[in-house]
Amino acid sequence: MGQVTTSSHSPASTIGQDTMIDHAIQAQGLRLTLGQGPSAVEVLKGVDLSVPRGQTLALLGPSGSGKSSLMSVLSGLERASAGALEVAGSDFAGLDEDGLARARRGRIGIVLQAFHLLPTMTALENVATPLELAGLDGARERAMAELEAVGLGHRLSHYPTQLSGGEQQRVAIARALAPRPSLVFADEPTGNLDAATGQSIVELLFARRAETGATLLVITHDESLAQLCERIVTIADGRIAHDTAATAAPEPTLG
Template sequence: MTNTSSGGPLAVSARNLTLTLGSDAAPTKILHGVDLDIAKGEVVALLGPSGSGKSSLMAVLSGLERATGGSLTVAGADFSGMDEDGLAQARRGRIGIVLQAFHLLPTMTATENVATPMELAGSEDAQARAKAELEAVGLGHRTDHYPTQLSGGEQQRVAIARAIAPRPELIFADEPTGNLDVGTGEEIVKLLFERRAETGATLLIITHDKSLAEKCERVLTMADGLIVSDTKNAKTVAA
């Protein structure tokens, strides 16, 4: 595995990463050659205005979108050489994703929403692991409830449980509090940091909230498809 300048292992290593969408006749360049290393276990915030490329970068780093060019290694896997099927296989077990929209399946209970991805990956103890993770996020009493029976904050707790239950090496969170009120959002952030600390995963959070960014070890800022600043926070990571 590639090493950081300080000698530690990397969770993410990207070089000259580009992303171009649209047709050959009318291409739109989204990422313009991103270089980025994220150390294993690091907690990183990604800031930037709308249209700066934050969500596109997360999509590429998490394997949801294939880079157009450059090299990318994520949790020891060479993403740059994979097709869409290969990326889907590589994400499984390595990467957990929490989005602003909760993306829970409405016909499944909280337990089923958390367990189903693990079952599809072949885990024999998926139901037990799902219930244990729901307990850990404070929803032990809501395991058999459907998304429509849960508040927004509870639905995001289910989404966090779904992302973390397989014990991925990396967790990507794109505006995880965007659909929540301030108080509930603070609870979700605290929970996300607590579960990350428990599991030791690497965490990358896309956010517009500078107070949330200050809770992270490192803050990246994007503009026009490039990382334009990379700073370390003096504060200890929130837990």
């Protein structure tokens, strides 16, 4: 893999310690409890995290560590049970589900391990339809341009079943980036791909992020993928165990 370009931000401090930094995310005391009564499980146990705009950050940890739950809360897919959270200029802690959906629209892009493409829609329609529903001008043209940027300009009219796994993930990346969000989450983006395809997808994701200047959070259990980010936050048992600057390897091999 070629060298990935990242911005020059260093790991940020927690809320209130450095108000001069322009943050994409500021979280303090985040808790998430799933279930009720005796079966309730606390999966996030007081997480403090600040992410400067434009930073690339990896949330690293094994399955069950809480990293995907943290992404769900930070991205507005799940409401925290307690704590303060500001994302992309919005107070997520004070919003209901409808408010979170409105706050995410156009500001946050999400790439998941499962591609979540609509099987009855073409690649172009899968990217254009969310833009149209959001009321964005030139939705079809923007979708075409984004698919061209991810190397699928020749596959616009193909349905998901006619695309390889790598091509489907490229469509998913195009869909996430087409609204030109300021913040992008990628949750195990190579998890369903073979090593070679996964490496090309990672290169594409980081290249497109560099072009747009978006903040990128990669959720992964893969240390070599995490090293491509300029900062690594390790999650263990629902808490932040380590928060360090990465030492990027020039030619990492994805496992």
